[in-house]
Amino acid sequence: MKLYDYAQAPNPRRVRIFIAEKGLDIPVEEVDLGTRAQLNPEFLAINPSAAVPALETDDGDILSESTAICHYLEGLHPEPNLLGTTPLERAQIMMWDRRIELEAMGAVAEAFRNSNPGFVNRSLTGTTNYDQLPDLVDRGQARATESFEWINTRLGESEYIAGDRFTIADITAFVLCGFARWIKQGPTDAHENTHRWLAAVSARPSAEA
Numbered sequence: 433m434k435l436y437d438y439a440q441a442p443n444p445r446r447v448r449i450f451i452a453e454k455g456l457d458i459p460v461e462e463v464d465l466g467t468r469a470q471l472n473p474e475f476l477a478i479n480p481s482a483a484v485p486a487l488e489t490d491d492g493d494i495l496s497e498s499t500a501i502c503h504y505l506e507g508l509h510p511e512p513n514l515l516g517t518t519p520l521e522r523a524q525i526m527m528w529d530r531r532i533e534l535e536a537m538g539a540v541a542e543a544f545r546n547s548n549p550g551f552v553n554r555s556l557t558g559t560t561n562y563d564q565l566p567d568l569v570d571r572g573q574a575r576a577t578e579s580f581e582w583i584n585t586r587l588g589e590s591e592y593i594a595g596d597r598f599t600i601a602d603i604t605a606f607v608l609c610g611f612a613r614w615i616k617q618g619p620t621d622a623h624e625n626t627h628r629w630l631a632a633v634s635a636r637p638s639a640e641a
């Protein structure tokens with residue numbers, strides 16, 4: 433098995449933390465997004481979406497999408513469970529994970545990719561170059577601010593994001609907090625529930641992954 437990775441990028445980090453929580457040792461190959469190696473024909477043959485992470489299975493199949501890779505790994509290595517056990521718990525974890533990914537990470541990506549000079553004409557991932565849209569920067573910032581509000585509210589009613597135990601939704605939210613620093617965002621001092629949760633999640637060895 434092999435994980436196509438990029439150390440600084442948020443989505444591959446989600447998978448690395450998941451792998452660490454499972455106690456697995458999967459070799460990684462760095463795809464240097466800094467030199468746009470994701471657009472090289474060799475990598476496009478692996479992942480036509482031109483993005484990391486991607487996982488090559490022992491049988492040579494390729495999986496992309498962080499969540500799909502995590503589902504595959506959980507299927508092979510069910511313990512510790514990170515994706516839920518009952519139909520309700522699985523749905524709740526997926527619900528929170530998708531909200532964190534699509535709303536909160538999406539907001540940060542919107543602000544970051546439309547403002548950072550390194551992403552001129554790369555405002556979206558993929559093989560087509562899309563120009564930055566400056567109007568999306570303020571919107572992304574506002575959506576990120578809003579996201580940290582509802583995350584804090586959620587963590588006031590629940591010990592972890594999806595319930596009373598650590599799951600993939602906490603991994604995505606933890607990675608979000610690091611990613612949000614790229615746009616000078618994150619939980620504010622007033623977000624006490626988030627800081628309580630962040631202290632617990634940061635103390636896990638997987639946080640280093």
Ligand SMILES: N[C@@H](CCC(=O)N[C@@H](CS)C(=O)NCC(=O)O)C(=O)O
Nearest residue numbers: 441442443483484485497498557558
């Ligand atoms: N939905 C995908 C998103 C993957 C993604 O956006 N990866 C970024 C790194 S965090 C990437 O490869 N970017 C390449 C680029 O900027 O062109 C997933 O969950 O894996």
